Amino acid sequence: MLLLLPLAVCGVSKRVDAFLIAFFYYLCATRAVPGIIHGFFPGISFSHCVLLWLFHAGVLGFPWILVRGINRQTFLNASCRFSLAFFMLTVPPLGLFHWGSPLMAAGLFFPGLQWMGILLTWGLMFLMCSWARHPVLIPTIITGLLVTSISINLNYTAPPAPPHWRAISMEVGRSPELWSDDMLAIRNKLIRIAKNELDQHATIIVFPESVAGSSRRPQVELWKEVSLSAKSKGAVVLVGEEAWNTRKTGFYNALVGFGDVPVQGQVIAAAQVPMPVGDWKFGLEEGAISHIFGKDVISLAGKFVAVSMCYEDFILWPHRGLLSGKADVLISAANQWPSRGTSAETAQDLSRKLLGRLAGVPMLIAKNH
Numbered sequence: 001m002l003l004l005l006p007l008a009v010c011g012v013s014k015r016v017d018a019f020l021i022a023f024f025y026y027l028c029a030t031r032a033v034p035g036i037i038h039g040f041f042p043g044i045s046f047s048h049c050v051l052l053w054l055f056h057a058g059v060l061g062f063p064w065i066l067v068r069g070i071n072r073q074t075f076l077n078a079s080c081r082f083s084l085a086f087f088m089l090t091v092p093p094l095g096l097f098h099w100g101s102p103l104m105a106a107g108l109f110f111p112g113l114q115w116m117g118i119l120l121t122w123g124l125m126f127l128m129c130s131w132a133r134h135p136v137l138i139p140t141i142i143t144g145l146l147v148t149s150i151s152i153n154l155n156y157t158a159p160p161a162p163p164h165w166r167a168i169s170m171e172v173g174r175s176p177e178l179w180s181d182d183m184l185a186i187r188n189k190l191i192r193i194a195k196n197e198l199d200q201h202a203t204i205i206v207f208p209e210s211v212a213g214s215s216r217r218p219q220v221e222l223w224k225e226v227s228l229s230a231k232s233k234g235a236v237v238l239v240g241e242e243a244w245n246t247r248k249t250g251f252y253n254a255l256v257g258f259g260d261v262p263v264q265g266q267v268i269a270a271a272q273v274p275m276p277v278g279d280w281k282f283g284l285e286e287g288a289i290s291h292i293f294g295k296d297v298i299s300l301a302g303k304f305v306a307v308s309m310c311y312e313d314f315i316l317w318p319h320r321g322l323l324s325g326k327a328d329v330l331i332s333a334a335n336q337w338p339s340r341g342t343s344a345e346t347a348q349d350l351s352r353k354l355l356g357r358l359a360g361v362p363m364l365i366a367k368n369h
Contacts, residue, residue: 003125005102006082009067010129018068022061029100030056032344039338060098063088071130082126092292095317096273099347103316107354109149111156114323117358118316120145159362162303162329165204166197167364173337175213183213187222194226194237194258202235204301208368209240209253209310209335216244220265223258230259236268236300240333240366242288243267250289253309255333269298269331271309272318297321303328306359310334313352322359330356334367 005025009018033056034049066085070078089098102125103118110117124145131138161167172186190207197205212219219241220227230237238255245251253271258264274288296318297306306327312318313332321327332352339345356363 003102003105003128005064006067006125006129009064010070013069013072015065015068018065019061022064023057026057026060026100027053029347030344032339032342032347035342036338036344056097059094060089063094067129071132075130075133078130079126082129083122086122090316092317095315096292098316099314101316104351104354107356107358110152111357112152112360114325114359118323120148156357156360158357159360161362161364162204162301164202165206165301165329165364166202167206167331167366168193168197168208169365169367169369170208170211171369172208172211173369175210187212187219190239191223191226195229198226198229198233198235198237201233203233204235205230205237206255206331206333206364206366207237207239208366209255209333210242211335211368212239212241212256214242214244214251215256215265216248218265223265227258227264233259235259236261238268238331238333240335240368243270245289250287253288255307255309255331268300269305269307269309270294271312272296273312273315274309275311297327305329305331306361308332308334308352308355310336310348313348313355319355319359322355322361325359327359327361330359330361330363332363332365332367334365336367337369340369 005022008021012018012021030053033053034046037044037049037052038046063085066081070081073081086103088094089101090103103121106113106117106121109124110120113120124142127138127142127145131142175183175186190212194205223237223239226237237258239258241254241256242251243254243256252267253274254267255269256265257268261268270291271288272291272294274290297304299305304327306319306322306329308318308330310333313334316323322330334348336345336348339348352363352365
């Protein structure tokens with residue numbers, strides 16, 4: 001499916017036809033969006049959720065106008081237009097919202113090749129759209145790329161996670177009221193799990209995104225026993241939390257650390273691109289704080305770690321360090337209860353898997369249903 005969009009668009013000559021093909025492709029790829037938004041924000045009418053979905057698909061469909069009819073253009077002009085369309089869709093601002101990118105197929109075709117895999121996938125798609133230009137040469141190159149892909153896949157084995165690194169997936173669902181008995185019960189459950197994993201000699205323990213709720217009030221005292229135990233063992237516990245800034249005007253969608261860290265409860269990794277509309281309110285107060293050009297690889301237990309926070313599983317832009325070979329491990333911390341059982345959950349699981357394959361690194365997945 002990922003390769004069908006460029007193949008379909010390149011054969012038409014009219015702008016409106018190219019736009020409509022891409023528009024309906026993205027409508028199909030993101031069809032779970034209205035339900036997710038409505039479930040996350042029940043106060044928003046379903047009609048407004050549908051309008052957001054239509055707007056999203058329309059914005060992503062626009063750059064594909066450049067790809068129309070490239071098989072009837074000069075090779076230089078066609079390659080420039082094809083490259084520009086993908087560039088617009090991969091980097092901000094549109095790259096912040098680009099679900100269903102055909103470039104995700106790089107993880108399927110060229111595992112372990114990182115940015116080179118993306119470049120080869122781009123080349124494969126461009127050549128498939130231009131094969132009629134040179135009926136012998138281009139099909140030969142395509143065949144060579146496909147044989148290379150098969151060879152790489154036959155020899156690729158997903159690397160195992162580092163020993164004693166644990167990712168904890170949970171069935172918590174929507175977080176209860178912040179200061180309710182239910183929220184305290186969840187936090188106590190997290191603490192019991194962390195203690196048990198530390199007793200099993202875990203050195204890195206990762207909990208899902210936002211599972212501990214908000215830190216408008218400090219949680220350090222609650223985690224004190226875990227902090228002391230982990231620190232004595234040289235271990236780190238990473239907990240998904242909404243870590244508010246000191247002015248309480250916005251929060252970091254973050255993994256906070258306890259144990260062998262300089263400051264207990266400090267933000268270890270934060271989302272560069274929080275979920276648009278849901279968390280990231282584009283500069284408005286009391287929304288998630290974005291770090292579009294922030295650090296995307298951290299050092300943890302002697303390894304370089306790339307962290308993908310939920311929505312970032314869908315898109316390529318936040319993974320610059322990971323795809324440049326600067327990370328040894330990929331940690332995905334996700335909060336998937338709004339998309340449970342929908343096509344969005346399937347798409348996120350697939351995108352995450354393709355990212356790990358493309359980077360050629362072991363992956364730890366901690367998700368909340």
